[in-house]
Amino acid sequence: MASVPDDEDQEIALLYAWRAGDRGAGDRLMRRYYGRVLGFFRLRAMTAAEDLTQRTFLACTESRERLRVSSFRAFLFGVARNMLLKHMEAESRKAQTMDEFGVGRPQSVLSPSGVVAQRREHWLLLRALDRLPDESQTIIALFYVQGLRAREIADVLGMPTSTVTTRLSRSRDTLRSEVEQLRAPVEVRRSLLSDLETWARSLGALTESESHPR
């Protein structure tokens, strides 16, 4: 999953080519990252994930400024992160003003657009993640699920790399204690805690597996 620096230079070149009108370049980037960006959104905003993913890629071409980040994916997930924040803000405004009924359909976990978590460990992990503060969720998602390096996460969040390292370790501790506190079958909890990081990494494959790029 981790790309080598050569790849990263190439991806930045592809982005510039895409912005300049080279659709083939855009296509290559989309094919490489669509599922991953979708997975990123699915963890946090299931119902809007497809829409947010498309908007993220659109925003990549619309922006004209030079990249000041270490890699294309740091740039991409930075855009995605802003999309997510805006979306969540709008959602919470909507929840306050609109009547609760009729907003969205009940989620079916079998829905093709949903995360089909077959393992109980995954569900417990997702439930625990949901309880973390937004920033912790993002750091864990980017580090474990997306496999970004601390330096790249620092770019996404606009903070020093050292801060990311500290917060990552703190987030992991909080996650662990959430897993310990949530109501869950003993064996599932034990299995999850025995290798929390591997389970967290495996969420990547899970959120991407059912992707349907259009």
Place this chain on the structure above:
Amino acid sequence: MNLPANRQHTIRGLSPGTRLGRHVVVRRLGSGGMAELYLSRLDGPEGFVKPVALKLMHPHLSDDAHFARMFLKEARIAATLEHPSIVQVLDVGEFGGEYFMALEYVHGRDLRRILADQKGKPPPLGCALRIVLEIGRALHYAHRLRDSTGRGMGIVHRDVSPSNVLISYQGAVKLADFGVAKVVERSTATASGSLKGKMGYMSPEQCLQEHVDARSDVFALGVVLYETTTARRAFRGEQPVAVMNDVIDGVWKAPSELVSDYPSRLQQIVTRALEVDVEKRYASAEAMVEEIEAFAREAGIDTRVEVLAEFLSERYGQPALPDLEVEQPEAPQIRSLVAEMSGQAPIVEGPAANPSRRWVTGLALMGVLALGGLLGWQAGRSSDDPAASDRIDARPAPVQDMATAVPPNSEAAVVEPAVPVAVAKPGEAQPTKAPSVDPTTETPTAATEPAEAAPKPKAKRRRRKKKPRKTETERAREILFPGSP
């Protein structure tokens, strides 16, 4: 999609007039996660016609043995159920490799739509209680059902939610979609099972994938009671896991916070039904029904069917029954399992009765039919997806193995049958020009005027043997439970 040519037609959907066994497709109603739903009609003797809802499994799913099994399992479970408040399975068969199920047609709306139309205002309490009581009775009936040896079958619906509750304009309440119902005894490995049902209606133990029994349906019934009496969802949120956390932790707003004069006794009933701890919940749907009945009696709330019928008629008027007339352009040969079992196979169907009938555009004026619940997951999604309608309606679905076929050089012969696409929604696409003949499905035979006057079938319809007539349900049972009395 790489399917054999003889199955291509089902991907594009069935065009009006397609015959599946004794059923003739009138129009498409919508699409669910597992199946496509059609309004169709069942022809009987002497011009007798009856509307049925035809559920055709998605072709790409029938390749998957797992889904085919699931579909047949639903049919099998549903066919054992005979209750006025449970949607009845009338027939099960196979069409071009795809399974279909004919279900009782409910002329009305699903509860989700009714509540959505209320726009946050709860329906009259008597109506809400009537609905919950009826589902509760249906659930209790299913829960305590025993097989022929007298053993409890342990049926649990597992997906009780407003979209699976159909309400006829006459006030009949019907529970639909036993698609994820579970026969508890037969599956001991609940631990490894995947999550099934709708988030926000699934019980805490379902969310945790623990042992599930009738009390899970009691929980879901509690959510439905909450929702019909407050017009708010008990558990909602954008992220399924967040909803799941609320369900497992028992976090919900007291109805009295939402409805000013909410009866405290009713709130107690809701609270007990929504208990996170199964042991504290009502032990059965019946126990919950009894408490609601007692409450209604003491509070002097009228829960008779008339109250519900009156409410619906005030809200929706008296919508006419669906128009079932459709031109009979095609006469495919299909295998009806029921027919085979009852000694009528192979059937090569001719055109349906009265081929000179013209299709009636009146169909376009019909209201949207409320059959969302029958669609299973993602009910009603198709109505938001104009592309899907295009795919279905933009061209005719040539039918394979037709007893009558189309002349190779006559486009019109194919086009004619396609025109009577009954459009219920303005968003759906009407074919604007003559679609071309699909070379893969074209059958070079010299039949003429299939549209105006449907040709006689090449093969003679086999004479039906004189046999004691069986009811539809009996025949469906025969194929579902071969060998059983």
